[in-house]
Amino acid sequence: MNTEKSSTILLSNDDGVFSEGIKALINAMRPLGNIFVVAPDGGRSGMGCSVTSQIPVRAQLIQSEPNLTVYTCTGTPVDCIKLALGNLMPQKPDLIVAGINHGSNESINVHYSGTMGIAIEGALNKIPSIGFSLCNYSPEADFSQAAQYANIISRKILKMNFPAGICLNVNIPDIQHIKGIKICRQSNGVWSEEFEQRTDPHGFAYYWLTGTMQYPEKEYIDTDKYALANGYVSIVPCKIDVTAHEQIETFSRLFL
Amino acid sequence: MNTEKSSTILLSNDDGVFSEGIKALINAMRPLGNIFVVAPDGGRSGMGCSVTSQIPVRAQLIQSEPNLTVYTCTGTPVDCIKLALGNLMPQKPDLIVAGINHGSNESINVHYSGTMGIAIEGALNKIPSIGFSLCNYSPEADFSQAAQYANIISRKILKMNFPAGICLNVNIPDIQHIKGIKICRQSNGVWSEEFEQRTDPHGFAYYWLTGTMQYPEKEYIDTDKYALANGYVSIVPCKIDVTAHEQIETFSRLFL
Numbered sequence: 294m295n296t297e298k299s300s301t302i303l304l305s306n307d308d309g310v311f312s313e314g315i316k317a318l319i320n321a322m323r324p325l326g327n328i329f330v331v332a333p334d335g336g337r338s339g340m341g342c343s344v345t346s347q348i349p350v351r352a353q354l355i356q357s358e359p360n361l362t363v364y365t366c367t368g369t370p371v372d373c374i375k376l377a378l379g380n381l382m383p384q385k386p387d388l389i390v391a392g393i394n395h396g397s398n399e400s401i402n403v404h405y406s407g408t409m410g411i412a413i414e415g416a417l418n419k420i421p422s423i424g425f426s427l428c429n430y431s432p433e434a435d436f437s438q439a440a441q442y443a444n445i446i447s448r449k450i451l452k453m454n455f456p457a458g459i460c461l462n463v464n465i466p467d468i469q470h471i472k473g474i475k476i477c478r479q480s481n482g483v484w485s486e487e488f489e490q491r492t493d494p495h496g497f498a499y500y501w502l503t504g505t506m507q508y509p510e511k512e513y514i515d516t517d518k519y520a521l522a523n524g525y526v527s528i529v530p531c532k533i534d535v536t537a538h539e540q541i542e543t544f545s546r547l548f549l
Numbered sequence: 550m551n552t553e554k555s556s557t558i559l560l561s562n563d564d565g566v567f568s569e570g571i572k573a574l575i576n577a578m579r580p581l582g583n584i585f586v587v588a589p590d591g592g593r594s595g596m597g598c599s600v601t602s603q604i605p606v607r608a609q610l611i612q613s614e615p616n617l618t619v620y621t622c623t624g625t626p627v628d629c630i631k632l633a634l635g636n637l638m639p640q641k642p643d644l645i646v647a648g649i650n651h652g653s654n655e656s657i658n659v660h661y662s663g664t665m666g667i668a669i670e671g672a673l674n675k676i677p678s679i680g681f682s683l684c685n686y687s688p689e690a691d692f693s694q695a696a697q698y699a700n701i702i703s704r705k706i707l708k709m710n711f712p713a714g715i716c717l718n719v720n721i722p723d724i725q726h727i728k729g730i731k732i733c734r735q736s737n738g739v740w741s742e743e744f745e746q747r748t749d750p751h752g753f754a755y756y757w758l759t760g761t762m763q764y765p766e767k768e769y770i771d772t773d774k775y776a777l778a779n780g781y782v783s784i785v786p787c788k789i790d791v792t793a794h795e796q797i798e799t800f801s802r803l804f805l
Binding site: 336342346349350371376403404458459478479483488500529530532540543544 | 597
């Protein structure tokens with residue numbers, strides 16, 4: 294028996310079920326097993342781990358063929374995973390993969406990323422989970438090389454004894470010759486000039502989210518930022534326990 | 550000069566600018582200095598660190614008096630903080646406080662909580678930040694005791710040299726006699742049975758987010774869950790660097 298072939302893999306993303314990135318990821322995963330997709334019905338960028346609590350959500354089966362089931366969902370990326378695991382899938386998946394995201398999720402973007410929201414939700418459910426992002430925001434981005442890396446990385450993860458309480462944030466540079474894969478820490482980025490003020494035809498202000506990312510660190514050779522800038526795929530293992538354990542003593546003294 | 554009186558404090562929440570929790574928090578903070586509020590125009594529960602990228606957001610000044618400025622905003626809790634820091638406030642605040650949330654944000658809810666999204670956004674901007682939540686989901690919840698703790702904790706935080714890269718997740722039990730404050734780690738909760746399926750009048754399925762939290766840990770005396778269950782206010786210091794540093798070697802070997 295080919296154990297790879299028997300894997301069940303859940304896919305989602307935050308760019309929507311009809312995006313090029315998820316099509317590339319589906320193609321990359323199909324040789325690995327039975328593919329189950331639950332993805333938003335449109336773009337849900339920057340939604341992090343958000344869930345829909347004030348209105349109900351719906352899901353619709355849009356494709357069903359041997360080893361490939363595709364649902365579209367009106368909710369957030371994390372809603373898609375919760376609905377897949379609790380309501381739609383006949384069995385628990387062996388792996389959850391998200392993406393391939395149109396644009397980088399390096400550094401602190403792990404907090405805002407719907408792609409990484411999916412991976413965090415997978416980790417919270419004790420399932421090996423990976424978010425894949427291509428460092429290219431263009432609608433014409435070519436996902437073929439990123440898809441190859443998604444396949445290589447997912448194969449390895451399916452074979453390993455994946456540690457509990459973590460997920461992987463994988464970013465793939467958009468260059469011709471990738472040098473390899475580096476395991477990194479999250480770099481210290483800072484967003485600046487984020488909301489651009491404009492004036493509507495009636496004279497009132499409104500604001501568009503935009504901004505640029507700054508990297509204040511000088512010593513950053515072990516970061517995702519450095520790996521990507523130097524031609525490597527970056528993989529950051531991310532914890533779901535966000536406790537600053539090293540600060541417990543400081544605050545315990547403060548509140549004695 | 551009274552240094553406390555000269556503090557500038559930014560407030561926001563995820564229950565909306567007209568909720569009882571933020572009114573209690575404004576009252577608790579007013580003795581500490583100059584208060585600047587930018588809060589959503591309605592409920593934004595479960596929005597985590599999400600940002601609004603596909604439509605513009607607006608803000609409206611609804612109250613302006615000595616030492617108290619209040620804006621309402623059409624965006625997410627994190628949008629409110631970004632807009633406050635980048636566009637609306639004349640100066641950087643000394644402290645950011647979120648809440649008081651209607652309901653607990655203990656354990657893994659840090660990932661879904663808009664209240665904690667605010668605190669994480671503050672930490673990303675290198676500002677001491679605290680999310681306050683009352684463990685009572687009732688619309689009639691009494692925030693007065695929680696507000697007293699918010700005042701006590703914020704006073705201490707304003708006086709200390711707050712560590713970089715962290716924020717605080719404070720949960721306050723809804724009991725008459727609180728025993729004190731405990732600094733804790735995040736407990737390992739797991740949500741189960743999250744989406745409840747219903748059928749609409751036309752025969753189609755839809756799903757409401759609900760569910761219950763399970764706590765699988767046996768040894769949990771050092772967790773927020775334990776502190777709250779035993780009559781203490783819990784404070785979890787939370788990191789914005791989510792790298793699982795202890796896993797870097799394992800994955801480096803895997804991808805050699």
